[in-house]
Structure formats: C-alpha cells, structure tokens
Amino acid sequence: MANLFTNIPPGLIMVLLAMPIAFVPHHYRQFCLLSVIAISAFSMTVGSGVHWEIEVFGFNLILNRADHLTLPFSIVFHIAAAINVIYGWHEPKSLEHCSGLAYAGAAIAAVHAGDLFSLFIWWELTAVTSVFLILASGSIQSKHSAMRYLIIQVLSGMFLLSGAALLFQDNGSLAFERMSLDSAGAWLVFIAFGIKAAFPLLNGWLQDSYPESTVIGTVVLSAFTTKLAIYALARGFPGTDILIVIGCIMTMFPVFFAVIENDMRRVLSFSLNNQLGFMVVAIGVGTELAINGAVAHAFAHIIYKGLLFMSMGAVLYRVGTIKASELGGLYKMMPFTCIFCIIGAMSISAFPLFSGFAAKSLIMSSLGYEGLTFAYLILLAASAGVLHHSGIKIPYFAFFGHDGRHQVKEAPLGMLVAMGMAGALCILIGVLPSLFYSILPYNIDYNPYDAGHVLAQSQLLIFSILAFAFLMTFKIYPPELKSTVLNSDWFYRRLAPAIGLPLLRGIMLVWGSFLCQMRGFINAIWDTLDRIMHSPLTGPTVSGRAVLIQAGLLALLLLIGYVATG
Secondary structure: HHHHHHOOOOOHHHHHHHHHHHOHHHHHHHHHHHHHHHHHHHHHHHEEEEEEEEEEEEEEOOOOOOEOOHHOOOHHHHHHHHHHHHHHHOOOOHHHHHHHHHHHHHHHHOOOOHHHHHHHHHHHHHHHHHHHHOOOOOHHHHHHHHHHHHHHHHHHHHHHHHHHHHHHHHHHEOOOOOOOOOOHHHHHHHHHHHHOOOOOOOOOOHHHHHHOOOOHHHHHHHHHHHHHHHHHHHHHHHOOOHHHHHHHHHHHHHHHHHHHHOOOHHHHHHHHHHHHHHHHHHHOOHHHHHHHHHHHHHHHHHHHHHHHHHHHHHHHHHHHHEEEEOOOOOOOHHHHHHHHHHHHHHHHHHOOOOOHHHHHHHHHHHHHHOOOHHHHHHHHHHHHHHHHHHOOOHHHHHHHOOOOOOOOOOOHHHHHHHHHHHHHHHHHOOOOOOOOOOOOOOOOOHHHHHHHHHHHHHHHHHHHHHHHHHHHHHHOOOOOOOOOOOOOHHHHHHHHHHHHHHHHHHHHHHHHHHHHHHHHHHHHHHHHHHHHHHHOOOOOOOOOOHHHEEEHHHHHHHHHHHHHHH
16 A cells, blocks of 8 residues: 555645545545645655656656655645645635645646656646636636636647657657757747746736636645746756846846736736746756755745735735735734734845745855856846845735725634744744755755855845835835736737737628628529429429439449449
8 A cells, every 4th residue: 555655646646636525525625635635745755766657659658756856846845735725724615725736736746757748748737727726716807817827828738748749759758858959849848848937928927817816826826837847947958058048037027017016916926937037047057056046946935935925815815905005004903914924025035044045045156156247146136126026015015004994803723824834934944954955956065154145145135125215215116006017918918909809800700701602602502403403304303402312322323333333
C-alpha cells in the first residue's frame, strides 16, 4: 500500500478525488480535503528518481519524476493547497473547494511530469479546473473574464503541444529537459511557458481574471498557474539570456499600473506580475545561486502574496467592496486581519527578518556576482516600487487612510487561522533562512544577514517610505479614483471588440445573403427535377422527391450491371 501512494505522481489523488468529495457534507468535507492533500504529500517521501514510467503507442511517458527542482515546488504547492482549504472553511458550497483541490493537484502533478506530453495534459487540466474558480463568482464580468481566461490558457497548451511535436520530430524524444532557442519547437514551448508566466503583452489575462474570481478563488489562483510556469522555465530554459531582458521589463512594467489602480485585488495582481519578473531574471542568469534565488522567491512569494490576497479577501468578505476609494479605518474593526496584512506587506517589501528578504537577497547577489549592473539597478528600482504599491498602499488604504465608516466584524475564524499560518511561515523563513535554503535545488553557503545586505536594503526601504510620505503630504501621490486600469488586456477587451464585432457582423450579413441566394437556387433545381421526374415516359408516377431516390437507385443498379458484365 505504501508503494502505491509513493509511486503515483503527487497530486494525482487530489485530481481523482476532487469530484467525489463534492458530495461529502460540508462539516466533513474540509477534513476530507486536508486528508487527501496529506496523502498526496506523503507520496513525496519516495525520494529522487523516476518512479512511474509507461509506454503509450511507442511514446515513453514519465509520469512521476522527483529531483532537487521538483521538491521545493511540490512542498509549497501542498502547503498552499492546505492553507486554502482552511481559509475557505466557512464556505459551504463545494464548487470552489473541489475545483481548487483538482487545480492544485494538476499543478503538483505537472511539476513531476518528466516528458512534454504528460506536462501538456496537466498543463491543460490546470486551465480547465481553475476556470471554475472565476465562474463561481457568478457575475456577468466574471463569466466574460472566465471565457477570456480559458481561451488564453488553452492557447498556451496548444503552443506547448505543437512545440512538443516539433521537438519530437527533430530529436525523437519527448523528455522535458533543458532546451535552447534554436528551433521552432523550442520557441513554441517557450511562448507557452511565457503565457502562463505573464510575459509582457501576454500578461493581461492575469489582471483580468484574478480580481473577478471569488474571495477564495483569487487566493487559490495566485498560488499555482504562474509558479508552475516559473518551474517550467527553470527546468527548460535556465541561462537563456533573453529572459533577463524579459524579466527586467516585467519588474518595471506593472509598477505604474499598480500605483494608480483602485481595486486592491488588481493592485496585487499587478504586483504579482512584478514579482514574477524577479524570478524570470534569475532564471535567465542561470547560475546555481540564481536558480536557488528564483526557486526561493517563488516559494516565499506563494506564501506572502497568498497572505496579502487572503487579507484583502477577508476585507471584501466583510465590507463587500475592495475599492481603495471606499475603504479605510478598518484597523479598528479587523485588527488581526490588519496585522496579518502588514506581515505580508513587510515580506513582499523584503524587510529583514521576513521571507522576502531571505529570497530576494539570493537574486540580487547573483546579479552582482555576474556583473549584470544594469539589471541589478532595474531590480533595485523595482524593489522600491514594490514597497509603494504592495508594502504601503495595500495596508494603508485598506486599514488606515481616510475613515470609510464601516461597521463590520473581524474575519471568520478559518480565515484568521489560514492567515496566521501564512504569516508564521513568512517570519520563520526570514528568521531561519538556513533551514529554508536546505530545500533549494543546489547546496549553498550563503548568509543574507551580512552588514552589506542589511544596510543596503534598510536604506532602500527608509528612502522609499520617506518618498511615500512626501508624496502623500504634498498630495502628489495619485488619488484613489473609481476606475479600472487596463494594460495589455486593452487589446482584446477594447480594441478587438471595437474592430472585430463590426467586421464579424458584416461577414455574417454577407454570408446570410449568400445563403439565402444559394437556398433559392438549390430549391429551384429540386423543383425542376421534381417536375421532370413526376412525369416519366413510361411506368407509374410517384409524386414528390421520392422519385429522385428511385431514379438514383435505378441508375446505380444499371452501373453495377454494366461493370459486372464487362
């Protein structure tokens, strides 16, 4: 029995049992969800190696590969799945819980896929299962957003499958290993990963869909899709120079949108895009220290960004709005949520003794060791922007700022417990970085708390805080406006409908007219043949188009007789 659970891919049991658990009564469902996650986590104990390999139609599929790179992602995905279950303990509806379990399971199984075809299966399943988290919101906007999200995610899978086919044609293997951008197949796979990683101009789906999901769904979504893409890039394209350029753009591009955005969950979505840029840069550097930094940042980011999304979800759950212009003063009503939000904000801002500092130091050091000064300065400036839009703006406008005069209760117990667990992990990682570093892909001897690192980061944080205070004091900081900021999603949310809908209507009008004319022409032919066949030269008269069938059969028999007699 033990071998059964250790040989199957971690996450598979979560996918298989997600639907049956939907029929379990709510009071027992959460315990079942946690039990299934624990069983899946137990399958990670088997150690490194290939544990399930099958041959299908001549293709060698590796369904369970475990190594130094899969371990940290699998650990944090299981942790996130468990915290999400606890966070949604109060919710009696099964849709979010069960789709979230299947979604997390598919992401975990994808991490352990050793070939591109198996990866494609789980890659697409993450899209299909996660879309229900957006649909569960039930609004018109969420339905439209869900459709756009699904189209883009499935498109990513199509790029992945096409690239895998071309790579197999080139080298006769589907193995998911390191690739170089020297073939069309590799480029297609690279684009597939880039869509899920929210590369510049491919990132609109993230800010479009995450804020439209449910309170629970947004937290779940923030953990898996983009980090699965980071894993895939780290596995397939470490040391690819173009990723440094792409990552630098990612770190700076969303900052300006996040500063002026009014919806706090959209602010966090832009911030998520910014943080992904740090990981992409590190993967582009490709050294052991840089890859450790990318993985460490992904691990820590799942926890502290989930904590920030959980705190904003608790605010939305109690207040009914998440607009910065309508919030404020909630520290009196929701003090614990406020504290947890501040812990998440300090973590994402990389304050010493918090997880973000332990992770981000690895990336910045790797850039310094490789002499990538320009990239280092861009990430340094982006770090200051992170403090503004996530470290200060989120807690300030939600819990302080002007008084929104909301009389609400503290978040439900399950939400507080989940936020407390995430907050404890943020502090534990920051206080004991050596324990955290022990699960990273490569062994390192690194101390983030030397005088240089601490002093440099402290100076950055102090001057950023002073800059925010200056901007607020002199009313230069962009005000909270009741608006939605579009970025690259403007192309398909505004431009495409503006051009595409009139064009489509014109095509349908022309096509409809053509069909009407063709229908009249075809009916005229039928009527003419009907009249001819209705009055044959000999034999009985059979009215209607049945005569045509009779004539056709007669012609067929004559043809068969002719062929038979030679």
